[in-house]
Amino acid sequence: MTVSSAPGKVYLFGEHAVVYGEPAVPCAIERRARVTAEKRSDGKLLVHAEDLSLDGFTVEYSGESETHPDVDVSESLLEAAMGYVDAAVAQARDAADAPDAGFEVTIESDIPLGAGLGSSAAVTVAGIDAATRELGVELAPEELADRAYRAEYEVQDGQASRADTFCSAMGGAVRVEGDDCRRIDAPDIPFVIGFDGGAGDTGKLVAGVRELREEYGFAADTVGTIGDIVSEGERVLAAAENPDGDWIAELGDLMDFNHGLLESLGVSSRSLDAMVWAARDAGAYGAKLTGAGGGGCIVALDETEETETALKFTPGCEEAFRAELATEGVRRE
Ligand code: PMV
Numbered sequence: 001m002t003v004s005s006a007p008g009k010v011y012l013f014g015e016h017a018v019v020y021g022e023p024a025v026p027c028a029i030e031r032r033a034r035v036t037a038e039k040r041s042d043g044k045l046l047v048h049a050e051d052l053s054l055d056g057f058t059v060e061y062s063g064e065s066e067t068h069p070d071v072d073v074s075e076s077l078l079e080a081a082m083g084y085v086d087a088a089v090a091q092a093r094d095a096a097d098a099p100d101a102g103f104e105v106t107i108e109s110d111i112p113l114g115a116g117l118g119s120s121a122a123v124t125v126a127g128i129d130a131a132t133r134e135l136g137v138e139l140a141p142e143e144l145a146d147r148a149y150r151a152e153y154e155v156q157d158g159q160a161s162r163a164d165t166f167c168s169a170m171g172g173a174v175r176v177e178g179d180d181c182r183r184i185d186a187p188d189i190p191f192v193i194g195f196d197g198g199a200g201d202t203g204k205l206v207a208g209v210r211e212l213r214e215e216y217g218f219a220a221d222t223v224g225t226i227g228d229i230v231s232e233g234e235r236v237l238a239a240a241e242n243p244d245g246d247w248i249a250e251l252g253d254l255m256d257f258n259h260g261l262l263e264s265l266g267v268s269s270r271s272l273d274a275m276v277w278a279a280r281d282a283g284a285y286g287a288k289l290t291g292a293g294g295g296g297c298i299v300a301l302d303e304t305e306e307t308e309t310a311l312k313f314t315p316g317c318e319e320a321f322r323a324e325l326a327t328e329g330v331r332r333e
Helices: 075-095 119-134 141-155 163-170 202-215 217-238 247-264 270-281 306-312
Strands: 002-013 025-040 045-050 057-061 102-109 173-177 180-184 191-195 286-289 297-301 319-323
Touching (some): 002 163, 002 297, 025 163, 025 191, 025 217, 025 319, 045 075, 075 119, 119 163, 180 217, 191 270, 202 217, 270 306
Parallel strands (some): 045 102
Antiparallel strands (some): 002 025, 045 057, 191 297, 286 297
């Protein structure tokens, strides 16, 4: 039996614009998905999914996509969850050159699903790591990130950037620009997260931005300006060691700007805006939505308890929590 975990992430800057080749800076957070893999001699896949911030379920199936397990969860949720596990297992079988390997897989996660915190990437990264190690093969984090990206790409019909999977595999703050992904130095950033209990439709939101960008030059400029904010944010992070600088306040201002531009591109929502304003009113250095938007999570910067407390009392906010930067990416448990 082999257990691996991998962290979720927030976008400090750059979601959506990253789709058009602009840089983005996602940061791994100490909320993890844990995947246990145990070899099975019959070649089948048995999956238990618990605590996925949704109804847990257990299914036994042969891995053929036509065989739908008879369980009481929504079809789309089941398909999505099984899709990631299937793709992760396929990558592990390929990496270990063991096409017929069977597994019993258990997933536990404290990352809300589909809320912009990279839950599917964390499950995919931890799943590939656990399953390959169970087959006696150890992959470097970079290869794991690449395989997890390919798995997500397949499940999401080509609508995946490398950001989530690379960040989850490597941990810390990372910089993504097209296929170029690298870790960057970052101080301990005081993230506070607010979750509205919902999730946006990433495909639709990405398509909406694409249409605006094609129709209006100023929307294309807006996407480019998000890229400029990211570059400025990188400079602030790189100078954070300087004791004279006020790096948290500078990051906060840039986050506020980034949120405004995302809002103008139509990917925010009433509940996300309400949480962003509640955080700002509570004294946060800055706040923005994280991920695809439309619903899900916001991320704010605050060293005090004020923002978390204010969010807990904000109508539309279902959960608020502090999240440390996860310096470690995928790891064995
Ligand atoms: O909501 P998430 O965490 O899947 O992030 C989506 C980020 C986008 O930039 C909108 C799309 C992408 O694949 O980069």
